[in-house]
Amino acid sequence: MESTLLSVNGQKYNVSLEPSESLNHVIRERLGLIGTKRGCETGGCGSCTVIVDGKAIYSCMMYAMQAVGKQIITIEGLQGNNAELDVIQRSFMVAGGLQCGYCTPGFIMSAKALLDSNPDPQLGEIKDALVGNLCRCTGYTKIFDSILLAAKERQKSNK
Amino acid sequence: MDEGQGHAAGPTVGEKNIVGRRKMRTEVSKFALIQATSVGDAIAKLSSYGVDNSAVISGGTDVISRNKERIATMMPQYLIDISGLPLNYITPSSGGFKIGATTPVIDVANNTSVPAVLSQAANAVATPQIQSMGTVAGDVLQEVWCEYVRNDFPCWRNGGNVCYGAIGDNRYYHSIFGGRLCYANHAGDLAPALTALNATATIQSQTGTSTVSMEDLIPGINVISGRVKENIVAWNEILTEFQIPAPASGSVSAFYKVRDRGTWDFALASASVVLNVSGSTISSARVVLGGVDVKPHIATSAQSYLAGKSVPLSEADIAGAAAAAVDGAQPLTTGTGNSYRVTIASGAVSKALRSIYTPNQPTVYAPLSS
Ligand SMILES: Cc1cc2nc3c(=O)[nH]c(=O)nc-3n(C[C@H](O)[C@H](O)[C@H](O)COP(=O)(O)OP(=O)(O)OC[C@H]3O[C@@H](n4cnc5c(N)ncnc54)[C@H](O)[C@@H]3O)c2cc1C
Ligand code: SF4
Numbered sequence: 416m417e418s419t420l421l422s423v424n425g426q427k428y429n430v431s432l433e434p435s436e437s438l439n440h441v442i443r444e445r446l447g448l449i450g451t452k453r454g455c456e457t458g459g460c461g462s463c464t465v466i467v468d469g470k471a472i473y474s475c476m477m478y479a480m481q482a483v484g485k486q487i488i489t490i491e492g493l494q495g496n497n498a499e500l501d502v503i504q505r506s507f508m509v510a511g512g513l514q515c516g517y518c519t520p521g522f523i524m525s526a527k528a529l530l531d532s533n534p535d536p537q538l539g540e541i542k543d544a545l546v547g548n549l550c551r552c553t554g555y556t557k558i559f560d561s562i563l564l565a566a567k568e569r570q571k572s573n574k
Numbered sequence: 575m576d577e578g579q580g581h582a583a584g585p586t587v588g589e590k591n592i593v594g595r596r597k598m599r600t601e602v603s604k605f606a607l608i609q610a611t612s613v614g615d616a617i618a619k620l621s622s623y624g625v626d627n628s629a630v631i632s633g634g635t636d637v638i639s640r641n642k643e644r645i646a647t648m649m650p651q652y653l654i655d656i657s658g659l660p661l662n663y664i665t666p667s668s669g670g671f672k673i674g675a676t677t678p679v680i681d682v683a684n685n686t687s688v689p690a691v692l693s694q695a696a697n698a699v700a701t702p703q704i705q706s707m708g709t710v711a712g713d714v715l716q717e718v719w720c721e722y723v724r725n726d727f728p729c730w731r732n733g734g735n736v737c738y739g740a741i742g743d744n745r746y747y748h749s750i751f752g753g754r755l756c757y758a759n760h761a762g763d764l765a766p767a768l769t770a771l772n773a774t775a776t777i778q779s780q781t782g783t784s785t786v787s788m789e790d791l792i793p794g795i796n797v798i799s800g801r802v803k804e805n806i807v808a809w810n811e812i813l814t815e816f817q818i819p820a821p822a823s824g825s826v827s828a829f830y831k832v833r834d835r836g837t838w839d840f841a842l843a844s845a846s847v848v849l850n851v852s853g854s855t856i857s858s859a860r861v862v863l864g865g866v867d868v869k870p871h872i873a874t875s876a877q878s879y880l881a882g883k884s885v886p887l888s889e890a891d892i893a894g895a896a897a898a899a900v901d902g903a904q905p906l907t908t909g910t911g912n913s914y915r916v917t918i919a920s921g922a923v924s925k926a927l928r929s930i931y932t933p934n935q936p937t938v939y940a941p942l943s944s
Contacts, residue, residue: 434604434605434607434653435604435605437638456642457639457642458639458700458703458704461703464703470680470706471702471703471706472703472706473703473704473707476634476635476638476639476707477634477638477707478607478631478634478638480607480655481607481631481634481657525702525703543702544702546701546702546836546837546838547700547701547702547703547837547838
């Protein structure tokens with residue numbers, strides 16, 4: 416095992432990686448960042464979504480060693496300095512964009528990747544950006560509402 | 575049994591030639607992941623470790639899926655990682671484009687300059703997350719998704735000498751145009767689009783580089799370095815680049831994919847069409863079906879049917895081309911059978927053709943989308 420530096424949420428972690436360890440495994444089991452969920456393990460549900468170098472990806476489908484040298488952001492990376500929730504998280508609460516909550520971190524990370532590159536998305540663009548995340552409770556409508564709300568709130572705070 | 579049953583040993587392939595490296599399913603997948611420093615370095619490492627022990631990993635989405643399923647003959651000890659090599663680019667070139675092997679699929683999907691058929695096909699690959707991880711060469715060279723090999727059944731692809739797909743559940747992942755040995759579809763969405771565009775691919779090997787047409791890159795089932803596969807890229811070769819020639823002036827193109835859900839799923843069938851139009855007459859056409867044959871299926875009858883027709887195409891001409899596109903179909907009749915996908919392939923062609931002259935058409939069949 417080699418010791419390597421992994422950059423997660425702006426922090427450098429010194430970890431010994433087995434080549435067979437997925438990024439999801441390392442984030443959850445080594446770094447203890449369990450906000451990122453472990454779902455289907457086959458790239459088929461989206462609950463493990465994190466952002467790597469600005470793009471939403473499935474952390475279950477990437478070997479952690481392939482993420483060395485890249486900027487990884489997990490749901491924990493969204494909170495502010497005083498542990499206050501991010502505007503996207505608050506919008507999900509306000510607009511009721513979750514029920515059981517298991518898929519929520521994944522949805523929020525996909526939403527963040529979208530809003531970071533497209534601050535004012537149309538409903539259709541939101542749907543297109545979220546087709547890689549499954550939710551079995553909400554029926555999606557309130558998730559779309561949450562993201563529309565988050566986009567508005569982010570624009571307000573940028574003014 | 576005849577070939578249609580999938581048991582035929584095939585005219586030239588004997589069991590002994592197939593790499594047989596079956597391991598216990600319970601064996602833990604231990605391997606080394608090694609960053610290549612150059613294409614030459616990758617080739618040297620692969621060559622020295624050998625076909626039994628090494629393989630290329632790029633975006634990794636297909637390699638990881640297979641490692642997780644512990645497919646006996648597909649768990650090499652050394653994975654040579656080429657994702658850090660400078661092969662990530664989409665560059666205009668003599669009116670066409672060069673696309674580097676490790677370019678993420680999503681960059682092609684978001685590119686507004688490449689021909690429509692290609693960006694639409696990239697857009698139809700799985701989900702944004704898979705598109706961000708998966709690379710263009712990886713999509714073209716991905717293993718088949720036949721549920722038997724993916725679940726480590728000891729079939730032709732996996733060191734055995736039987737095809738379960740041809741006699742079992744072949745509803746989703748198997749050819750409707752016949753085959754030999756292995757009947758699994760080539761599943762990627764990009765290869766048919768690249769084929770329709772007459773793209774070429776550059777392969778680097780120990781002895782030099784060669785540039786081949788898409789037809790020669792994926793000729794169909796063969797035995798390459800002891801492996802039953804549909805493309806010609808050996809384990810110690812690297813596909814470095816695709817070249818897309820300049821389109822003929824007046825050329826238009828479109829892609830259409832039918833899948834069970836509006837997202838994620840592989841094509842039940844896809845159609846990639848390119849029409850070269852002079853004045854209001856089609857001078858030549860390319861019609862390539864995806865997900866229905868062991869290689870991108872060039873629908874030659876539909877191509878000749880379309881030549882000489884005038885545009886915008888009439889509904890009768892669209893129907894004629896769609897019918898011609900599935901000429902020679904040989905759906906499997908053993909096991910579950912898959913003849914329903916002949917109709918779907920035909921429908922995909924009519925949808926693609928119709929979309930060219932009707933703006934803002936969806937490029938995938940999405941049953942529930944509004
Ligand atoms: C859940 C899921 C859904 C999917 N849905 C679709 C879909 O709808 N449409 C679709 O087209 N695809 C789909 N795919 C497949 C996906 O697009 C491919 O797995 C991906 O594009 C492969 O690219 P990669 O870089 O990750 O390949 P890798 O996994 O790194 O490699 C794939 C194969 O190609 C070889 N290889 C890769 N690059 C090179 C190279 N430059 N030279 C030589 N050999 C190379 C590798 O050795 C390996 O055998 C899906 C995959 C998953 C997991
Ligand atoms: S179709 Fe190919 S991959 Fe599937 S069981 Fe037959 S030989 Fe194996």
